[in-house]
Amino acid sequence: MHLPFDNSYSRLPATFFTRVMPTPVQAPRLVKVNETLARELGIDPSVLASPEGVEVLAGRRVPEGADPIAMAYAGHQFGQFVPQLGDGRAILLGEVVDRAGRRRDIQLKGSGPTPFSRRGDGRAALGPVLREYLASEAMAALGIPTTRALAAVTTGEMVVRDAFLPGAVLTRVASSHVRVGTFQFFAARGDVEGLRRLADYVIARHDPDLADAPDRYRRFLDAVVARQAALVARWMHVGFIHGVMNTDNMAVSGETIDYGPCAFMDAYDPETVFSSIDHAGRYAYANQPVIAQWNLARLAECLLTIMAPTPEEALPMAQASIATFRERFDEAYLAGLRRKLGLREAREEDAALAQDLLDRMATNTADFTLVFRRLCDAAADPAADGPVRDLFIDPTSFDAWAATWRVRLAAEGGDAMERRAAMRRENPAVIPRNHRVEAAIEAAVERGDLAPFEALHAVLATPFDEPAGPEGFAAPPPPDQRVYRTFCGT
Ligand code: AMP
Numbered sequence: 001m002h003l004p005f006d007n008s009y010s011r012l013p014a015t016f017f018t019r020v021m022p023t024p025v026q027a028p029r030l031v032k033v034n035e036t037l038a039r040e041l042g043i044d045p046s047v048l049a050s051p052e053g054v055e056v057l058a059g060r061r062v063p064e065g066a067d068p069i070a071m072a073y074a075g076h077q078f079g080q081f082v083p084q085l086g087d088g089r090a091i092l093l094g095e096v097v098d099r100a101g102r103r104r105d106i107q108l109k110g111s112g113p114t115p116f117s118r119r120g121d122g123r124a125a126l127g128p129v130l131r132e133y134l135a136s137e138a139m140a141a142l143g144i145p146t147t148r149a150l151a152a153v154t155t156g157e158m159v160v161r162d163a164f165l166p167g168a169v170l171t172r173v174a175s176s177h178v179r180v181g182t183f184q185f186f187a188a189r190g191d192v193e194g195l196r197r198l199a200d201y202v203i204a205r206h207d208p209d210l211a212d213a214p215d216r217y218r219r220f221l222d223a224v225v226a227r228q229a230a231l232v233a234r235w236m237h238v239g240f241i242h243g244v245m246n247t248d249n250m251a252v253s254g255e256t257i258d259y260g261p262c263a264f265m266d267a268y269d270p271e272t273v274f275s276s277i278d279h280a281g282r283y284a285y286a287n288q289p290v291i292a293q294w295n296l297a298r299l300a301e302c303l304l305t306i307m308a309p310t311p312e313e314a315l316p317m318a319q320a321s322i323a324t325f326r327e328r329f330d331e332a333y334l335a336g337l338r339r340k341l342g343l344r345e346a347r348e349e350d351a352a353l354a355q356d357l358l359d360r361m362a363t364n365t366a367d368f369t370l371v372f373r374r375l376c377d378a379a380a381d382p383a384a385d386g387p388v389r390d391l392f393i394d395p396t397s398f399d400a401w402a403a404t405w406r407v408r409l410a411a412e413g414g415d416a417m418e419r420r421a422a423m424r425r426e427n428p429a430v431i432p433r434n435h436r437v438e439a440a441i442e443a444a445v446e447r448g449d450l451a452p453f454e455a456l457h458a459v460l461a462t463p464f465d466e467p468a469g470p471e472g473f474a475a476p477p478p479p480d481q482r483v484y485r486t487f488c489g490t
């Protein structure tokens with residue numbers, strides 16, 4: 001089996017990783033191959049789905065050209081610094097340059113222990129693998145930067161968590177797996193040469209325009225800040241809650257990474273927290289921009305020693321860069337809200353208009369996704385207000401807001417049908433609703449039934465289209481199916 005590997009990370013100094021082979025598993029079986037993504041990578045999907053391909057995806061066979069490594073990194077977990085984390089259950093097989101010329105990592109997640117496993121078993125359970133598959137592919141379909149799922153396989157072995165669960169391996173594709181925590185790994189060791197090597201490596205990979213700039217480290221920080229501000233704004237627009245925004249789970253590429261206890265909210269509530277381990281609500285929906293900026297400040301600290309000849313010169317540069325996060329985020333967030341509301345022009349009062357709607361949604365426990373989706377029709381015709389009003393406990397609360405919104409729309413003019421079409425491209429009809437994800441996982445894990453997973457995956461591929469069929473994929477959970485807690489399952 002030949003995959004077009006072209007590895008670069010494994011040629012960095014030995015401190016960056018440990019060479020380690022995946023641990024073979026008993027009886028691998030294919031769950032899913034992402035055919036579109038495989039082709040994008042220049043890989044024939046039927047080869048991946050073949051018995052030999054499944055052995056590779058399960059870590060039983062290492063393909064020619066792979067150079068398997070576990071990457072070293074550190075990180076702040078819930079605010080506590082851990083000087084060594086690293087790939088404890090993931091192994092980077094190597095990189096390929098895709099058809100568009102982009103370098104992409106191919107990584108197995110759940111492929112056995114590594115020197116970074118600490119007390120973990122290096123394995124993944126089928127549930128979290130399916131969750132990541134669904135969530136990351138949904139994000140991609142929503143147009144949000146994210147790592148991708150190339151394949152999922154079961155291992156034929158059980159993993160021990162709270163119970164015995166079927167084991168699985170996810171093949172993850174990322175534009176790189178370098179995290180804020182990777183920088184922290186070198187900074188914590190005082191390895192300035194390692195830091196510089198890492199920074200130059202990621203600049204060449206993600207910001208090649210900066211490669212020859214004398215002030216490239218400062219500008220690299222700016223670029224990461226800009227990417228994260230844009231990314232977190234996009235999360236907010238779709239009601240996504242990452243759940244574990246530890247610095248080791250923030251990629252400098254600007255892709256969403258590490259789908260553990262992540263979830264999309266149903267009813268709008270800025271305080272929403274799903275993760276069972278996030279007791280203090282550190283990673284609550286509304287806190288995400290604050291935390292992103294906090295994480296970026298940790299990256300800035302790492303770069304201080306290489307950014308300028310002296311810390312006295314570096315510090316104000318780093319502070320200025322971090323300070324831009326808020327304005328970049330606010331701008332991206334507001335721009336997205338405007339698009340969600342069908343506003344093409346930018347006016348002073350737009351932020352207040354959007355916030356007023358969100359406040360009313362929170363008070364009325366209105367469904368985040370459905371309000372915006374149904375607004376598309378209401379924007380074109382006030383006769384379509386009914387379905388939006390129905391989402392509010394007190395429908396007159398919506399009416400009061402809608403009156404102001406309509407004045408604003410009228411002032412702007414424009415074609416109503418065009419506006420509706422534009423809004424429908426911004427406001428998804430379907431998101432990976434928690435109760436649906438849980439049901440798909442339960443069917444697969446408890447009964448070996450992949451049909452609900454497949455059906456959900458299919459509708460999530462075109463989130464801006466009304467889902468066909470009677471399954472009600474767009475609908476919020478009935479009260480008895482609401483999910484309040486998610487688990488990372490590690
Ligand atoms: P996460 O919470 O998924 O970001 O993982 C945090 C750290 O724990 C990383 O260093 C992981 O590699 C490690 N880890 C998570 N689950 C396992 C596992 N089952 N076995 C070994 N290491 C793990």
Ligand code: MG
Pocket residue numbers: 248249258
């Ligand atoms: Mg992680």
